Every structure is written in structure tokens, then in C-alpha cells.
Amino acid sequence: MQATECEAVVLAAMDYGESDRIVTLFTHEHGKIRAIARHGKKSVKRFSGALEVFARLHLQLVLKEGLSSLRTTEIVTVFPHIRDDLLKIGYAGYACEVVDRLLPEAMGNQRLFRLLVSYLEQLDAFPAGADDRRFFEVNLLKILGYRLSFETCSRCGTSVRSSSGTIYCTSAGETFCSDCGTSGYPLGQEARTLLQKAMATGRFGAIRFSENSLREAGAVLDAVVASHLTRPLHSLQFLQQVLGVH
Ligand SMILES: [Zn+2]
CATH class of the missing domain: 1.20.1440.120 (Recombination protein O, C-terminal domain)
Incomplete structure (x- = not known):
């Protein structure tokens, strides 16, 4: 499925199962979206350790009804x-x-x-x-x-x-x-x-x-x-x- 790119702020984040993370994102383009990041707990390469509340991200995701699928993220800022x-x-x-x-x-x-x-x-x-x-x-x-x-x-x-x-x-x-x-x-x-x-x-x-x-x-x-x-x-x-x- 085609991934789309957008800007987002993480509104909420929680671990899911052994290695995944579920995040609520406020995207500039599509509003509020819930998404799952497979291996989001550990994959620094794909998610830059950025799936934390109020981080501002540039991301790629596959939009789906209910739970979208997060492919990659880049940090715009974590507001240090x-x-x-x-x-x-x-x-x-x-x-x-x-x-x-x-x-x-x-x-x-x-x-x-x-x-x-x-x-x-x-x-x-x-x-x-x-x-x-x-x-x-x-x-x-x-x-x-x-x-x-x-x-x-x-x-x-x-x-x-x-x-x-x-x-x-x-x-x-x-x-x-x-x-x-x-x-x-x-x-x-x-x-x-x-x-x-x-x-x-x-x-x-x-x-x-x-x-x-x-x-x-x-x-x-x-x-x-x-x-x-x-x-x-x-x-x-x-x-x-x-x-x-x-
Ligand atoms: Zn009055």
C-alpha cells in the first residue's frame, strides 16, 4: 500500500505487546490519527527513538481506518x-x-x-x-x-x-x-x-x-x-x- 508523508505532533504514546508502540498523532494534513509502529520500541533506525509525547515529527505512514501503520519517522524537534x-x-x-x-x-x-x-x-x-x-x-x-x-x-x-x-x-x-x-x-x-x-x-x-x-x-x-x-x-x-x- 502507498505510504503518505506528513508532519505530526505525538499526542499520546504507549507500548503494545513485546516490541510495538501505538501512537496518537496530530498530523498537519489529516488531523488526529492513531497508528501502530511495528518494532517501535526498539527500532532506532526507523523511528529515531522519537515516539514520545509532544515530539514533532516528519513521518511516512499508510493510512487505514482505525489504526494506521507507521513506516518511518524523522525528528523535526523533540523540544529538548x-x-x-x-x-x-x-x-x-x-x-x-x-x-x-x-x-x-x-x-x-x-x-x-x-x-x-x-x-x-x-x-x-x-x-x-x-x-x-x-x-x-x-x-x-x-x-x-x-x-x-x-x-x-x-x-x-x-x-x-x-x-x-x-x-x-x-x-x-x-x-x-x-x-x-x-x-x-x-x-x-x-x-x-x-x-x-x-x-x-x-x-x-x-x-x-x-x-x-x-x-x-x-x-x-x-x-x-x-x-x-x-x-x-x-x-x-x-x-x-x-x-x-x-
Ligand atoms: Zn441580563
Whole structure:
């Protein structure tokens, strides 16, 4: 069967049997694909020891429904500075797992691919922080069609766009003005402005949240991301543990 070439980031990897490895790949060309690498545990020649989470690869594979077959891989980068730092590993692992869980299989999404790669590049080059994580999440939600909206109150229809007060957002994506906001997470004007800027610039490092806006934005984003998951993320537990000791 004809092999195809593509660029990919490894979202998940596990050993299979004596010598094989099964990987979940986010390919630039074909979206999320699960593939088996025969002798992937040992064949350095074919797989360059690169079948690890968040490695960026150039690869050859035979596309099949269900489980594709990985022929060869070449490393574009393993993001070595991420692998040196437990906190960066925590953020990168979280980003890969959340993409894995929210992206349907075999649906190309080049904007999301670019977002994930940009985030990994940012983590590799600069100190890790919560700003970049929140920047990643708000843009991830936007690209997947779950964009946070701060336009009108879901109950009374008043425009909250230019409201200077606190509004309230729910995990289901509803927005309430200050009069109607009996439920949901509070979001002040500063946090809203920064989130909107984050969605508009698309460039990591351009937005810095204050402590308060980071806390508000973080609570909303955590709730919205969790609302799209059927079970908790393993990587989030790990990230929280690492953050707790930092
Ligand atoms: Zn209202």
C-alpha cells in the first residue's frame, strides 16, 4: 500500500505487546490519527527513538481506518528544553492531552495544529507560565467552535460588550450581565479585554494577565474546557501537582 508523508505532533504514546508502540498523532494534513509502529520500541533506525509525547515529527505512514501503520519517522524537534523542566512537561503534556480529547479523529485542523506547535515552541524557548496556558486554551476553544462570547446577556439580551462592570460566564457558554448574573463565574472588564485580545492576536507572549484577571479567566476556562470532557485529564492532575510544588 502507498505510504503518505506528513508532519505530526505525538499526542499520546504507549507500548503494545513485546516490541510495538501505538501512537496518537496530530498530523498537519489529516488531523488526529492513531497508528501502530511495528518494532517501535526498539527500532532506532526507523523511528529515531522519537515516539514520545509532544515530539514533532516528519513521518511516512499508510493510512487505514482505525489504526494506521507507521513506516518511518524523522525528528523535526523533540523540544529538548521542555523535556528538561518538569513544569514545562506538565504544560506540554496537558496541551497534547486536551487536543487529543477534544479533536475528533481524522478531521484536518491546520489552525489548531499551528496553535499547538506555537505553544510548544513558546514553552521550549521561554519560561513556562499560566498566561501562555490561558492563551492556548482560549484560542483552542475558539478554533474548535466553542468561542467565549462577551456580546449580549443570555437572559435579558442587554449588550455587555462595552460594560465596565463584572459579567458572569457559565461552563455552558452562557453570558449574564451584572443584573442577571446570579450564576456563573465572574469576569471583570480587564479579564474580558485580555481574553478578547488573546483571541485577536494569535501570538504567544503578546498578552500578560494581571493576577486578578488570570484568576478570573482561569476559572472560566477551566470550567468550559471541563464541560467538553467526559472524564478528567490525567495530565491536569500532574500539572496541578507540579504547580503545587513550584
Ligand atoms: Zn441580563
